[in-house]
Amino acid sequence: MKKESEEIMRIISEWKGSFDCPYSIREDGKSIDRKDFGDVRIVPKADNKGLDVYVKEGAKNARVAIPSCITHSGIDEDVYNDFHIGEDSVVTIDAGCGIHSEQGMSRHSGKHRFFIGKNSHVTYLEKHVGLGKEGAKRVMDPYSEIHLEEGSTLDMEVSQIGGLEESHRITKAFLDKDSTLKVKESLLTEKRQIATTDFHVELNGDSSNADIVSRSVAKDESKQEYTSRIVGNARCTGHSECDAIITGKGKVYASPALDAVNEDASLIHEAAIGKIAGEQIMKLKTLGLSEEEAEERIIMGFLS
Amino acid sequence: MLELIGLTWDAPDGRRILDDITLSFPSSGITVITGPNGGGKTTLLKIVMDIEHPLKGKVLFDGEDITSLDTTERARMGISYGFQTPVRFKGITIHDLLEIASGKSLEKEDVNRLLAKVGLCGKDYAEREVDQTLSGGEIKRIEIASVLARESRIAIFDEPEAGIDIWSFSGLISVFEELKKGDVPVLIVSHQERLMEIADRIIVIEGGRVSMDGKSEDVLKKLLPSACPLKKNGERV
Numbered sequence: 001m002k003k004e005s006e007e008i009m010r011i012i013s014e015w016k017g018s019f020d021c022p023y024s025i026r027e028d029g030k031s032i033d034r035k036d037f038g039d040v041r042i043v044p045k046a047d048n049k050g051l052d053v054y055v056k057e058g059a060k061n062a063r064v065a066i067p068s069c070i071t072h073s074g075i076d077e078d079v080y081n082d083f084h085i086g087e088d089s090v091v092t093i094d095a096g097c098g099i100h101s102e103q104g105m106s107r108h109s110g111k112h113r114f115f116i117g118k119n120s121h122v123t124y125l126e127k128h129v130g131l132g133k134e135g136a137k138r139v140m141d142p143y144s145e146i147h148l149e150e151g152s153t154l155d156m157e158v159s160q161i162g163g164l165e166e167s168h169r170i171t172k173a174f175l176d177k178d179s180t181l182k183v184k185e186s187l188l189t190e191k192r193q194i195a196t197t198d199f200h201v202e203l204n205g206d207s208s209n210a211d212i213v214s215r216s217v218a219k220d221e222s223k224q225e226y227t228s229r230i231v232g233n234a235r236c237t238g239h240s241e242c243d244a245i246i247t248g249k250g251k252v253y254a255s256p257a258l259d260a261v262n263e264d265a266s267l268i269h270e271a272a273i274g275k276i277a278g279e280q281i282m283k284l285k286t287l288g289l290s291e292e293e294a295e296e297r298i299i300m301g302f303l304s
Numbered sequence: 305m306l307e308l309i310g311l312t313w314d315a316p317d318g319r320r321i322l323d324d325i326t327l328s329f330p331s332s333g334i335t336v337i338t339g340p341n342g343g344g345k346t347t348l349l350k351i352v353m354d355i356e357h358p359l360k361g362k363v364l365f366d367g368e369d370i371t372s373l374d375t376t377e378r379a380r381m382g383i384s385y386g387f388q389t390p391v392r393f394k395g396i397t398i399h400d401l402l403e404i405a406s407g408k409s410l411e412k413e414d415v416n417r418l419l420a421k422v423g424l425c426g427k428d429y430a431e432r433e434v435d436q437t438l439s440g441g442e443i444k445r446i447e448i449a450s451v452l453a454r455e456s457r458i459a460i461f462d463e464p465e466a467g468i469d470i471w472s473f474s475g476l477i478s479v480f481e482e483l484k485k486g487d488v489p490v491l492i493v494s495h496q497e498r499l500m501e502i503a504d505r506i507i508v509i510e511g512g513r514v515s516m517d518g519k520s521e522d523v524l525k526k527l528l529p530s531a532c533p534l535k536k537n538g539e540r541v
């Protein structure tokens with residue numbers, strides 16, 4: 001493994017020189033190491049196009065890591081990973097991605113589909129980072145399509161912690177009866193970076209529930225765009241929240257939509273965009289932090 | 305020693321709120337500043353912390369003119385200030401805030417000890433965020449803890465009693481009784497009689513000026529003429 005990949009892996013996953021769970025490591029468009037055991041089976045698709053990950057029904061506290069690393073420019077890839085989660089299982093999927101490049105353009109688009117069996121509980125972690133020289137263009141276009149069967153839950157934690165010139169993320173979810181989707185997204189952009197995030201959630205079964213919280217910080221001259229549409233097709237509850245801090249000349253556009261198709265759908269959206277409150281900075285200054293330190297600390301907490 | 309010399313401050317609408325206030329605070333003991341609502345007490349504390357800027361006057365700390373120093377620099381000199389209206393943060397836990405306040409990383413036990421002083425159980429609170437979900441009384445206690453966490457050379461509190469329920473009030477009093485024994489001077493803005501009683505000195509600010517300033521028992525007598533005066537041995541007559 002290249003040293004750039006090692007650096008990325010330490011940031012985006014729990015890798016500390018090795019994994020103690022089933023894993024598949026992708027580097028520069030190829031799978032370079034893979035091991036599966038226990039309740040997890042990892043089957044590569046043809047032509048390095050991605051993976052099928054199978055988790056056995058009834059698996060308890062299974063974990064699988066599928067980090068992706070790009071170490072130079074000139075790579076532009078769409079990767080198709082499908083997760084087939086058996087019923088009654090509890091599993092954590094760690095699927096971070098990083099691009100390290102010095103110049104030119106690199107792009108990674110992880111297209112993930114989740115088929116989550118009845119009563120299973122999946123935690124999905126996705127951390128994205130860009131590293132290397134300024135001037136290089138690093139693009140990440142994550143796509144997630146989530147199918148939640150009856151009684152199942154997906155806890156999704158997505159974060160973009162910096163260094164990506166552009167990212168366009170799409171998250172689609174379809175929820176059956178009694179299923180739950182929880183999303184916690186945090187996006188940081190700076191300089192002239194652009195990030196867009198788009199949620200489309202269909203609550204199709206009674207007592208289904210979606211809770212989407214997106215926190216973003218747009219610094220300098222960066223731009224972010226948040227769109228969401230929650231469709232309530234049943235007796236369901238949906239909540240989305242876009243909470244953004246802008247500093248410098250950062251811009252954030254938020255357009256949430258709620259479609260209550262069923263008369264018993266209960267949907268809420270909250271959005272708040274603004275500068276860091278002056279009194280927050282002031283409080284931290286009275287505790288001995290400088291203005292810059294106070295700003296950094298507030299942003300760090302906000303995105304944590 | 306903190307000295308305020310000729311502090312004058314006008315509200316944005318031009319009303320004179322503080323009019324040539326000169327005060328000095330000794331290097332130990334508790335001083336309570338009291339007075340009618342809107343009298344400028346909070347503004348005075350904010351000027352001490354450089355959150356508000358005086359129209360005229362100077363602030364001295366241990367003989368040094370600190371009028372041109374900013375909030376951060378004053379905080380680093382050991383001036384600590386608990387806000388009347390505490391500030392809330394998303395994503396910063398009580399543990400985090402106390403670490404920021406103390407300037408070092410804190411073990412669970414340290415956090416629990418600080419929270420216990422203000423009557424909160426660390427187990428329930430340490431990892432909670434300092435956000436909208438905390439009640440008024442809870443966040444007020446955390447504000448006090450954030451001052452206690454610091455290595456202070458003077459500790460300033462703005463209405464620490466506000467929002468604290470009467471059941472926990474004696475616990476709060478004991479925080480200040482303990483501070484009184486230490487060698488850090490304490491300055492409290494308060495409307496609370498019990499806090500005034502444990503003070504060494506009381507200052508009343510009214511109409512932009514210091515209208516009374518003296519030993520606690522003397523000022524209290526004038527402030528609360530209807531209350532029964534204390535006999536020398538501490539019993540009420």
Ligand SMILES: Nc1ncnc2c1ncn2[C@@H]1O[C@H](COP(=O)(O)OP(=O)(O)OP(=O)(O)O)[C@@H](O)[C@H]1O
Binds near residue numbers: 315316339347348
């Ligand atoms: N930024 C401001 N804009 C307008 N008026 C202000 C501002 N800050 C303070 N004031 C006014 O200055 C006066 C003094 O306010 P201050 O908060 O210092 O009073 P206080 O003595 O602390 O009152 P309280 O006992 O109610 O806390 C008040 O009349 C207040 O309305």
Ligand SMILES: [Mg+2]
Binds near residue numbers: 345347388
């Ligand atoms: Mg006040």
